[in-house]
Amino acid sequence: xxxxxxxxxxxxPDQLNALIDGELSSRESQAIQRHLADCHPCALRVLSAxxxxxxxxxxxxxxxxxxxxxxxxxxxxxxxEPKRAARIYPFRSIAWAALAASLVLAxxxxxxxxxxxxxxxxxxxxxxxxxxxxSGASPEVISTDRHTVKPWFQGKLPFxxxxxxxxxxxxxxxxxDFTYLSGQPAALLLFTIHKHxxxxxxxxxxxxxxxxxxxxxxxxxxxxxxxxxxxxIAAVSDVNPADLKLLLxxxxxxxxxx
Amino acid sequence: xxFAASSANFEQLALPLLPSLYSHAFWLSRDHAxxxxxxxxxxxKALRAFDSFQAGTNFKAWIFRILRNTFLTSxxxxxxxxTVFLEDHPDLLDFADASPTPEDHLLRLDNQAAVNEALDxxxxxxxxxxxxxxxEELKYKEIALVLDVPIGTVMSRISRARRTLHQMLQSQLxxxx
Numbered sequence: 071x072x073x074x075x076x077x078x079x080x081x082x083p084d085q086l087n088a089l090i091d092g093e094l095s096s097r098e099s100q101a102i103q104r105h106l107a108d109c110h111p112c113a114l115r116v117l118s119a120x121x122x123x124x125x126x127x128x129x130x131x132x133x134x135x136x137x138x139x140x141x142x143x144x145x146x147x148x149x150x151e152p153k154r155a156a157r158i159y160p161f162r163s164i165a166w167a168a169l170a171a172s173l174v175l176a177x178x179x180x181x182x183x184x185x186x187x188x189x190x191x192x193x194x195x196x197x198x199x200x201x202x203x204x205s206g207a208s209p210e211v212i213s214t215d216r217h218t219v220k221p222w223f224q225g226k227l228p229f230x231x232x233x234x235x236x237x238x239x240x241x242x243x244x245x246x247d248f249t250y251l252s253g254q255p256a257a258l259l260l261f262t263i264h265k266h267x268x269x270x271x272x273x274x275x276x277x278x279x280x281x282x283x284x285x286x287x288x289x290x291x292x293x294x295x296x297x298x299x300x301x302x303i304a305a306v307s308d309v310n311p312a313d314l315k316l317l318l319x320x321x322x323x324x325x326x327x328x
Numbered sequence: 329x330x331f332a333a334s335s336a337n338f339e340q341l342a343l344p345l346l347p348s349l350y351s352h353a354f355w356l357s358r359d360h361a362x363x364x365x366x367x368x369x370x371x372x373k374a375l376r377a378f379d380s381f382q383a384g385t386n387f388k389a390w391i392f393r394i395l396r397n398t399f400l401t402s403x404x405x406x407x408x409x410x411t412v413f414l415e416d417h418p419d420l421l422d423f424a425d426a427s428p429t430p431e432d433h434l435l436r437l438d439n440q441a442a443v444n445e446a447l448d449x450x451x452x453x454x455x456x457x458x459x460x461x462x463x464e465e466l467k468y469k470e471i472a473l474v475l476d477v478p479i480g481t482v483m484s485r486i487s488r489a490r491r492t493l494h495q496m497l498q499s500q501l502x503x504x505x
Binding site for chain 1: 336339340342343344346347350351354355360363364367368371440443444446447458459461462463467468483484486487490491493494497
């Protein structure tokens with residue numbers, strides 16, 4: 071399969087490719103490994119070629135199938151199976167295997183999607199929080215009074231929410247803003263807890279992935295998520311997690327009075 | 329094998345390959361709607377031809393060959409075939425750089441964006457062979473089956489594709505320095 075090593079003793083390009091593509095027999099491969107152990111330039115070429123191969127694969131994987139296209143193709147593949155045959159061969163092991171394979175595919179797609187969404191969403195949350203911290207920015211509504219803040223959102227948001235009557239200790243409302251999160255309208259509430267700034271985002275539960283997100287730390291900021299029947303709530307701050315959770319649960323409770 | 333059993337078997341084999349088929353179809357056609365149509369048609373054709381698939385041989389190579397032929401007979405494929413390409417002669421340049429220096433061969437590949445761009449610019453037939461090798465991880469003899477060319481041609485195209493990418497990246501780096 072490979073050309074003989076050239077007069078110079080260095081790897082021929084085809085040999086190099088066959089090596090990194092796993093096309094060599096173990097005997098051929100061993101002979102080349104012996105050469106590589108002594109030849110620095112060839113070892114660098116192999117390293118470089120291996121990296122290029124990996125980078126090529128990464129570059130190609132940018133264009134993954136959109137989930138909805140995959141769902142349509144999966145449905146098409148399923149529908150090819152004749153209905154009558156499905157009755158004759160119910161629950162054949164092979165059908166179970168196909169089902170299991172499709173479940174694995176579906177689950178891995180969902181988790182891949184969630185990871186991607188999670189990263190994008192938390193990056194967006196953090197960006198918006200950092201924007202509120204910058205000195206020049208002041209919120210549209212500057213008010214510590216929940217009776218001023220809540221009505222301001224009426225007509226601006228396609229949903230409504232309640233603010234807690236009593237906030238946790240040393241926690242105060244500073245103001246509010248109208249914003250977008252993942253392209254969906256959201257309310258941004260600004261609080262302070264022990265002088266730490268906190269951004270709280272409220273969206274329709276169905277509009278973003280907030281309801282399914284695990285809390286985490288990003289760039290030193292805590293990002294916590296909660297949800298109610300209708301709302302998805304996210305809080306971003308550098309305050310300690312316990313206080314941030316208290317505020318979140320106060321907000322959650324306020325949505326179901328009584 | 330009964331038709332029902334064979335079609336269940338087909339589904340089992342084809343289902344895990346849908347993401348790969350789609351992604352490869354996209355690279356061939358460079359269009360999402362076209363890619364989906366290509367995969368749809370590939371599935372229909374492959375199921376009809378499934379009797380001709382020999383168990384024990386590589387199903388992935390077999391269905392990728394159908395995808396490729398489907399593309400070549402599509403409007404986009406016919407258009408792309410008009411662009412003249414590739415003499416598959418052994419490349420004398422391969423032997424010209426027989427005394428490599430480390431500097432010539434060590435690329436700084438920390439810049440993925442540069443690699444993305446180089447792959448976009450690579451001639452489609454060279455890109456196709458690299459995708460089958462580096463992304464789909466088909467063996468040379470399977471790639472030869474997909475492309476319907478001798479294995480020696482597969483090797484020379486891979487060699488040429490990688491050298492071209494390498495040169496593109498080197499000149500990009502040269503410009504940015």
